[in-house]
Amino acid sequence: MSSDHPIDRWIEFCLPEDTTQEDAESVRRSRLVVLLLTLGFCAAYVYSVYYIVLGTTCSNIGPQQALVTVPVIFFLFRRYRSVWLVGNLLGLTCTVGVGFPIVFTGGVHSSALSWLFFGPLVAVILAGRQSGIIWFVVSATFVLVLMAVSDQPWYPESEIPQNLANVQAAVVSLGLISVVTATAWSFGAAQEAATFKLHAANEIAEQARREAESAHADSLLVLDNVIEGLAIVNLAGDFVGPPSAIFQRWFSCPVAGVKLWTWFEGTDQRLAESFEMNWEQLSSDWMPLELAIDQLPKSFDFEGASYELTYRPVVIDDQLRHILVICTDVTAEREFKLASELQREQLTIFTRFVRDPGSVRGFMDEADRLVSDLTTGIGTLAEQKRWVHTLKGNSAIFGLNSFSRWLHRLEDELEEIDGAYDAARWEALETQWIAVRARLSTIVSMEDIDHVTVDKKDFEQTLQAVESGVGGPLLAALMRRWTWDPVDRRLELLAERASQLAERLGKTGVEVNVEAENVRRPPGPDWNAFWGSVVHVVRNAIDHGIESPDDRLKSGKESAGKVTLRAWEEDEQFVFEVSDDGAGIDWLKVAERCQSLGLTCDSTDELQDAVFADGVTTKDMATEVSGRGVGMAAVREACQALGGDIEIESSLGKGTKFRFNFPTYHMQPDAMLFYI
Numbered sequence: 001m002s003s004d005h006p007i008d009r010w011i012e013f014c015l016p017e018d019t020t021q022e023d024a025e026s027v028r029r030s031r032l033v034v035l036l037l038t039l040g041f042c043a044a045y046v047y048s049v050y051y052i053v054l055g056t057t058c059s060n061i062g063p064q065q066a067l068v069t070v071p072v073i074f075f076l077f078r079r080y081r082s083v084w085l086v087g088n089l090l091g092l093t094c095t096v097g098v099g100f101p102i103v104f105t106g107g108v109h110s111s112a113l114s115w116l117f118f119g120p121l122v123a124v125i126l127a128g129r130q131s132g133i134i135w136f137v138v139s140a141t142f143v144l145v146l147m148a149v150s151d152q153p154w155y156p157e158s159e160i161p162q163n164l165a166n167v168q169a170a171v172v173s174l175g176l177i178s179v180v181t182a183t184a185w186s187f188g189a190a191q192e193a194a195t196f197k198l199h200a201a202n203e204i205a206e207q208a209r210r211e212a213e214s215a216h217a218d219s220l221l222v223l224d225n226v227i228e229g230l231a232i233v234n235l236a237g238d239f240v241g242p243p244s245a246i247f248q249r250w251f252s253c254p255v256a257g258v259k260l261w262t263w264f265e266g267t268d269q270r271l272a273e274s275f276e277m278n279w280e281q282l283s284s285d286w287m288p289l290e291l292a293i294d295q296l297p298k299s300f301d302f303e304g305a306s307y308e309l310t311y312r313p314v315v316i317d318d319q320l321r322h323i324l325v326i327c328t329d330v331t332a333e334r335e336f337k338l339a340s341e342l343q344r345e346q347l348t349i350f351t352r353f354v355r356d357p358g359s360v361r362g363f364m365d366e367a368d369r370l371v372s373d374l375t376t377g378i379g380t381l382a383e384q385k386r387w388v389h390t391l392k393g394n395s396a397i398f399g400l401n402s403f404s405r406w407l408h409r410l411e412d413e414l415e416e417i418d419g420a421y422d423a424a425r426w427e428a429l430e431t432q433w434i435a436v437r438a439r440l441s442t443i444v445s446m447e448d449i450d451h452v453t454v455d456k457k458d459f460e461q462t463l464q465a466v467e468s469g470v471g472g473p474l475l476a477a478l479m480r481r482w483t484w485d486p487v488d489r490r491l492e493l494l495a496e497r498a499s500q501l502a503e504r505l506g507k508t509g510v511e512v513n514v515e516a517e518n519v520r521r522p523p524g525p526d527w528n529a530f531w532g533s534v535v536h537v538v539r540n541a542i543d544h545g546i547e548s549p550d551d552r553l554k555s556g557k558e559s560a561g562k563v564t565l566r567a568w569e570e571d572e573q574f575v576f577e578v579s580d581d582g583a584g585i586d587w588l589k590v591a592e593r594c595q596s597l598g599l600t601c602d603s604t605d606e607l608q609d610a611v612f613a614d615g616v617t618t619k620d621m622a623t624e625v626s627g628r629g630v631g632m633a634a635v636r637e638a639c640q641a642l643g644g645d646i647e648i649e650s651s652l653g654k655g656t657k658f659r660f661n662f663p664t665y666h667m668q669p670d671a672m673l674f675y676i
Helices: 006-014 017-021 024-054 061-080 083-104 111-127 129-149 162-223 245-251 260-264 269-283 289-294 331-355 357-376 381-397 401-416 423-441 456-467 472-483 487-504 525-533 535-545 549-554 587-597 604-611 631-641
Strands: 228-234 299-302 305-316 319-329 511-515 562-570 573-580 645-651 655-663
Touching: 024 061, 024 083, 024 111, 024 162, 061 083, 083 111, 083 129, 111 129, 111 162, 228 245, 245 319, 260 269, 269 289, 269 319, 289 305, 305 331, 331 357, 331 401, 331 423, 357 381, 357 423, 357 487, 357 525, 381 401, 381 487, 381 525, 381 535, 381 631, 401 423, 456 472, 487 511, 487 535, 487 562, 525 535, 525 631, 535 562, 535 573, 535 631, 535 655, 587 604, 631 645
Parallel strands: 511 562
Antiparallel strands: 228 319, 299 305, 305 319, 562 573, 573 655, 645 655
């Protein structure tokens, strides 16, 4: 409080410099200290002069000591800022200051006796009630002692002459009235100053509140109009305040006190479980914060829309307090990406159909068969997993990546069921395949499959055979081969997929060779099933077999691996071979896996058979590529359907070779083969 009044200027001058930064009560007490010290010094000065004029000696000791101790008390207040200390010291000074005049001006009969109240009063005002009681007890004890000794013959006579007794009483009374009035005025002045500062502080706080509310409203206006939904969640999982308007518009406003995962239960049970399981890791010390945040869910779907989740830590005083959950509607972006991906898939299928219409038609026929088997509910759970895995691999080979990813999620669901037939799951599969097939039907014509397209090379070879006199059954066999599928085109498709997979897995430069010149196989569902399932062997060669470039260099190999796909006909057999120069099969791991599944693997043949058993894999974790232990079982099933057998050659650290042998009679029952 600033004023031009001399007393106010004096108080402001005496107060410590940082007093204006304190609260109203501290300012009030500090002003009281200054006022009461000033009042005490002035009273001591006036009475010291008064007793000097009267010529008293002992009575003047009290006021004289106050003239010395009051400045000392003021110095201690400036240094230590203890109002309690000042109150007690000033109470002592007042008690001593009036004690001497009382003793030497008549004892209990002294007109100055009423001044004893001033010590307890000052102590109560500054140091509190407890100190006031103490000085009251001291004063009362002093009075009792005076009562006991004042009438004793040895008690000193009053220093005030008898003729000035009335003057003494008047001066003491006027002084007492003046001090009481000044004390009350000091208390009121200090209270007024504190009230003024309190009002000023309230006005400042109110202005700050209005400004904060305005800023909050502005920030909410901004937050409510951004494209993201925002919510602040504490480490216990509770929402801190209401989320942004767009968040509430998407998902409704959470009830106060509800946990994040509890609120999400109505949206996605798996999402809720993931939140609950991983949220507690945010406050743990054993996992870095960035890693803990990375474990939280990244996306979810709700009422036909797709959302992505990101998280920002809110740190206060170097401590993690909250997590800002940012929810972004990515429906349009995903739809655009999906549309672009579908266009790329259409182009891939079209390119493949132009190059090799037979393989595309074969894929569709095989997919039709697998989907039909699954939707009708035939087969065991192991067989169903095998068929889904094969369908996924075939779809990936022909570039249907979106359908392949959907099938991968279906495989995850199959891992969690107890084996009961779930019609809804297979109906969903049928719906997905119908949508895919509808897209493919705009490119792949199934009506002209009776047309035969002959390569110029095959035509010329047949023409040369006719010119050289070949006819009858031999010529019919040659011409029948025109309708068979060229094996090299099948293998080229596998090779393309193997190269793409190698790049995706970081195994750059893998060389995939195809050797299958002028080798054909008759079309049919069994062969479609085989070519569809054998993709698992090729994928395993890349994923399991070929090591990373660094590992290959450490083992003395070239950084880039090699995979060879070969097919040939010999001794009335058709032979297909997949070989790689990778790490080879770890038969110890195969044996360990067999033991965990309760399979017998005591001999080499049993170990090789185990490679094709359901659930056997040397991978520690299933990925989108491999590791479920069902693909090789599908290969064996398809191979046996054609009357074939499988041989495995593998050396640890050197590579693996899978050889498939098929009898010719199974492929050509009504005519002998003719080799050009």
